Amino acid sequence: MIVLGIHAGHDSSAAIIIDGKIIADVQEERFSRNKHSNNVPLKSIEYCLKKAKICNINDVNKISFSWKSNPKGLNTVFGLKRKYSKKEEIAIEIAKTFFGKSLGMSNQKLPIYYPDYTKIGNNKFINNNHHLVHAASAYYTRKSNDKCLIFTIDGAGDNICTAIWLGEGNEIKLLKKYYKEAAIGWAYGIVTEGLHWIHGDGEGKTMGLAPYGDSTKCKGVLDKFFPIFKDDKLVKESKLGDSFYWSENGSTQFHFDEAKEVEKLIGKYSRESIAAEAQRKLEENVINLVFGWIKKTGIKKVVFAGGIMLNVKLNQRIWNNRENLIEEQHIYPNPGDSGLAVGAALLEYYRHNKFNGFNLDNLYLGPEYTNEEIEKILKIRKLNYQFIDNPSKKAAKLLAENKIVAWFQGRMESGPRALGNRSILMSPLKAENKDTINAWVKFREGFRPFCPSLLYEKRNDYLDDCRDEFFMITSFDVKKNKRNAIPAVVHVDGTVRPQMVNKETNPLYWELINEFGKLTGEYIVLNTSFNVMGEPIINNPKEAIRCFYDSGIDALFVGNYLLEK
Ligand SMILES: [Fe+2]
Structure with a gap:
């Protein structure tokens, strides 16, 4: 069985799986040379098909996407009809009276110099929930198929910011999901923007700066941005305003007005100490959530995905706090959105094939040269x-x-x-x-x-x-x-x-x-x-x-x- 996984969005990527083996997985930025490129990953798709020796895309059995509904450009590539809301339909009808049918708001076509992927049977396409795809990237790359808790935490995807899942056998079952009321990732990103680094890119810098600061000097000053988990319960919601996005060198990055408030706090307490406090709040939240669920369910095997899991200090803190409560801690090593292509492909593959565990021994899945x-x-x-x-x-x-x-x-x-x-x-x-x-x-x-x-x-x-x-x-x-x-x-x-x-x-x-x-x-x-x-x-x-x-x-x-x- 051949499955092509595609993520079009921040960190666009494509991956191909044949009979359960990851043949190729590559991020579009490596070809476009724009970091975090959110282009439709046409070059990555082309590479995956070539590496898998597939000349005709119709030989792929399934094409699995990382969102519940596709970005417009991705639909264009595959000739898929976009579903418009009632409001959009009215706007299009009004606009047509002024500009005619060639307005460009109707369904688009791709320029002729790209491969034609529009002749694929509709039954091959599958859309998935963003966080379920993150969960699949982690669950289907672990060594065994026994019962485990899966945590997916990112900025937001299909409106979900944090989710907890139960994995067992072939199944991944949702236990709990949170929307922006538990936006742990957004809060950390807002501090990153407050430090004048790019949200969705510079979080590793915030983490690196944190050990140079002293969070006790400003304990609590970031509380309003973060949610609070006590055990497995959300006891205080995060209250954030609108998110905005902006193109940074060809890739979309989010940002928030709240970063200005963080900037003022930095003036008062120092960059280092604000970074340290953000790291403390992140760790406190996730540790309460993870150990809360472990204690509630008695399940001692935990797996993780979502961009927040790139925070290696958080991952270490979970491990160091384990006492006798964690027997397995598996983090998918490409946990951000660039790992969604593999996640989408694995998710679809294991809807049709038995999952007995996976041997993820390497990530050398991109181009090579003789x-x-x-x-x-x-x-x-x-x-x-x-x-x-x-x-x-x-x-x-x-x-x-x-x-x-x-x-x-x-x-x-x-x-x-x-x-x-x-x-x-x-x-x-x-x-x-x-x-x-x-x-x-x-x-x-x-x-x-x-x-x-x-x-x-x-x-x-x-x-x-x-x-x-x-x-x-x-x-x-x-x-x-x-x-x-x-x-x-x-x-x-x-x-x-x-x-x-x-x-x-x-x-x-x-x-x-x-x-x-x-x-x-x-x-x-x-x-x-x-x-x-x-x-x-x-x-x-x-x-x-x-x-x-x-x-x-x-x-x-x-x-x-x-x-x-
Ligand atoms: Fe995500």
């Missing part, structure tokens, strides 16, 4: 390069010499994290490397931490109270005796957001870290995404070359080829 293709690109550009038999060993040597190394190998990662295929690497041994990589390559705020990749086998040497996590979706405390050994990747609060690297999953990257360990004694490297601030992660070799020469990176490995400055 050595032949790479060399052709290098030659055309008249660049000096050399072929390296063992790039892992050579890269490790350069890292041990404290060089900044760009590492482009295999298939691009899906989701927001570079996991050793489109990464910029550096030694974590020197504290100043964090500033070096910021000053020469990333050009981003100095307070933001860099994260490490470490050998799976060495996880207990570096991390306290950790579990197996391969996708940088939670933080853990660094062992006290290791904090000074790898200062460039330890955040000010003593945590890291690590990627544990498995030899079977990514042998080339595992080998690189292992070789670095042999040279330095530390089996861990600094890993940041291959891009500069504000850009999507690099997709193809041309972008890699451009980024290499437009930054202070010392060496670039593309496949087996090495370029040095």
Whole structure:
């Protein structure tokens, strides 16, 4: 069975599943180069079909969408009729009398230079609830099919902000949903906007800034924006005004008037302390909600999705508070809206097939390039390069010499994290490397931490109270005796957001870290995404070359080829 999942909206994406295996999953921003692109993901769809070797889209059995009703552009692509409200119909009729039928408000057609996807049988399309799709991304990527609670928390999707589900066998059943009265994500986004970062983009910065502040200095000042959960009950609703949206470089971002109030509070209490208070309120709310439901139902297995679950500090706090109440904590590693394409595809697939658990061992689901293709690109550009038999060993040597190394190998990662295929690497041994990589390559705020990749086998040497996590979706405390050994990747609060690297999953990257360990004694490297601030992660070799020469990176490995400055 072949299912194509499509999300058109903030972080548009497409994914394809054949007989239960994710063949491809890619976000439109990687092709359009507009971060968070909300274009109809035509390039992503094209890539998915090509990777699945499908020449005719009619060979796809089902096309599963991430909303209850589609954005207009998506309907245009598939020749689907849009349902108008009574009010809209009246407006169209009036407008037609002035402008005639060619007004453009009637159902649209796509320009001829795009593939024609309009001849697909209507019975192949399925619309789904946004939060159910988030829930599916988490539930159908966990290892087992036994009973669990699923929490989906984001800004808002199909009007829902927070939902709790019961997963068991093939079924995902809604237990409780909240609309804007429990807008935990919006509240955190409003603080992010108040800090002058983009809502729906800069929340990770708010989280990174928080440990530098002191929430006790301004405890309660953000209460009016957040809801309050006591156990599983909502005891105080969030009261927010209208949301507005605005296009930032071709992608839609929301914003709120309340950000002005936050701005005033920042003037009074400092940026750091307001960020700390926002983080405290977020953690307090979600922890009350999660443990409230665990105690109410007695279910100790919990899974999560929705953009809020990108907050790795929140995820760690849930884990650290578990006592004997949590037996499984699974977070879908692409929990924001870019993970909805996979969610929609899995949801539809498991409506027709038995779910026995899923082995999510990697996220290398995007485009890849052969050595032949790479060399052709290098030659055309008249660049000096050399072929390296063992790039892992050579890269490790350069890292041990404290060089900044760009590492482009295999298939691009899906989701927001570079996991050793489109990464910029550096030694974590020197504290100043964090500033070096910021000053020469990333050009981003100095307070933001860099994260490490470490050998799976060495996880207990570096991390306290950790579990197996391969996708940088939670933080853990660094062992006290290791904090000074790898200062460039330890955040000010003593945590890291690590990627544990498995030899079977990514042998080339595992080998690189292992070789670095042999040279330095530390089996861990600094890993940041291959891009500069504000850009999507690099997709193809041309972008890699451009980024290499437009930054202070010392060496670039593309496949087996090495370029040095
Ligand atoms: Fe969402």
